[in-house]
Amino acid sequence: MIRDLQLPLSRAQIRSIVEAQGAPLALWSGAVSSGKTIASLIAFLISLTVAPDHGLIVIVGRTLQTIERNLLDPLQSTHLFGPIARHVHHTTGSTTAVILGRTVHLVGASDARAEGRIRGSTIALAYVDEATLVPHSFWMMLLSRLRVGDQSRLLATTNPDGPFHWLRKEFILRADEVGLTHWHFTLDDNPSMDPGVVARLKAQYTGLWYRRFILGDWCLAAGAVYDMFDETRHIVDLMPYMKRWTAVGIDYGTVNPFSAVLIGHGEDDHLYVVSEYRYDSNLERRQLTDAQYSHNVRRWLAGVRRPGVQGDARGVQPAWIFVDPSAASFMNQLYNDHVPSVTPAVNDVLDGIRSVSVALGSxxxxxxxxxxxxxGELPSYAWDEKAAERGEDKPLKADDHSADALRYALHSTAHEWRGLINDEEVASAAA
Incomplete structure (x- = not known):
């Protein structure tokens, strides 16, 4: 099977594939793009060929979409898996796949309710993508379902999390007691990685994310969230012409401040926070209605000066207006006022913080x-160290309204701007 692959394997990858055979519980952890997923998928395919006929075969991920993107798409790539890819069959959206002639059940496990999807099952072989994102209760239920004697296997991958995460405390640190075979991967363990891509990844991730995703450390979220923020590097007085008004992000508040930030795509292929609207009812001693906020946002956008345009040209129409998803009444007001392109923001806090960190760090x-x-908020936006000691990564909920608005706008458009990060920016970030 390994001879059919279309990519080189490192010694660390080959060792893990060999050692995984027969291991009841196998875990690949470490840096992003370190080759752990490819190694684990090869081990899974080998295990699949010898899995007993009785008992289910399951692949678990945070959602069905992440399973398709992270696992099935690579397995179906002839560039990666050569002729093996022709034996991987899946219809997008289906909860089953056929791999090497075996039916494989695809299980999304985004919350504790997911354990009901495997309760009562007998599982012969399981593969878990990003194990730290799977609920603890689901993981324990999955272990209890591996009931085909000594033939049952569980293979899993993960990027590191905090040092108090249950996967590290209860399994990695007790590997011998629980029968876990564990391998730690770094970027150097992936021979397929182009040196330029490695440099780009190292430049993009800073602080907490650098330690976890580049060094592969299980480290505590502590200190400033955006510790890469540098006034001399990130604050500008002059801006170029904006070839696209990318988005507005809005964090809604009545008692708390209401904040909106406008992001543009400059002709120099950088992103700019061009302008902000902010209203603090505590300072103004008066709360505003949804209709008043809608009026003020529209008036603000109509008055934004367009940089790089001769004269005093004003008024912009952003491609998107992303609103705090909890602010349903305000979104309805914007709809009623015929404001175009209004949509709920993507509100995955940690992933959103990571997107902002990448944009700043690069x-x-x-x-x-x-x-x-x-x-005023970015330098003081900090991790909640008490939450970190409980195994949770959470920022402190204080003075975060403009920071949240920025997160909404950037993370909701991350698929549009990540390709703008180029080698020149990598070099300047590394300097």
Whole structure:
């Protein structure tokens, strides 16, 4: 099977594949793009060929979509798996796949309710993608379902999380007691990685994310969330012409401040926070209605000066307006006022923080000096260390309104701007 692959394997990958055979519980952890997923998938395919006929075969991920993207798409790539890919059959959206002639059940496990999807099952072989994102209760239920004697196997991958995460405390640190075979991977363990891509990844991730996703450390979320923020690097007084008004992000507040930030795509292929609107009812001693906020946002956008345009040209129409998903009444107000392109923001907090960190760390994002609310929040936006000691990564919920608005706008458009990060920015970030 390994001879059919279309990519080289490192010594660490080959060792893990060999050692995984017969291991009841196998875990690949470490840096992003370190080759652990490819090694684990090869081990899974080998295990699949010898899995007993009785008992289910399951692949578990956070959602069906992440299973398709992270696992099935690579398995169906002839570039990666050569002729093996022709034996991987799946219809997008289906909860089963046929791999090497075996039916494989695809299980999304985004919350504790997912354990009901495997309760009562007898499982012969399981593969778990990103195990730290699977609920603890689901993982324990999955282990209890591996009931085909000594022939049952569970293979899993993960990026590191905090040092108090249950996967590290209860399994990695007790590997011998629980029968876990564990391998730690770094970027150097992936021979397929282009040196330029490695440099780009190292430049994009900073602080907590660098330690976890580049070094592969199980480390505590502590200190400033955006510790890569640098006034001399990220604050600008002059901006170029904006070839696209990418998005507005809005964090809604009545008692708390209401904040909106406008992001543009400059002709120099950088992203700019061009302007912000902020209203703090505590300072103004008056709360506003949804209709008043809608009016003020529309008036703000109509008055934004367009940089790089001769004269005093004003008024912009953003491609998207992303609103705090909990602010349903305000979104309805915007709809009623015929404001176009309004949609709920993607509100995955940690993933969103990571997107902002990538934009700042790579040097892609710059912020105009006039955005005082955002610039006042970014340096003091901090991790909740008490939550970290409980095994949770959470920022402190204080003075975060403009920071949240920025997160909404950037993370909801991450698929559009990640390709703008180029080698020149990598070099400047590494300098």
């Amino acid at each position: 040097g892609l994002l710059r912020i105009h000096r006039s955005c005082a609310g955002l610039l």
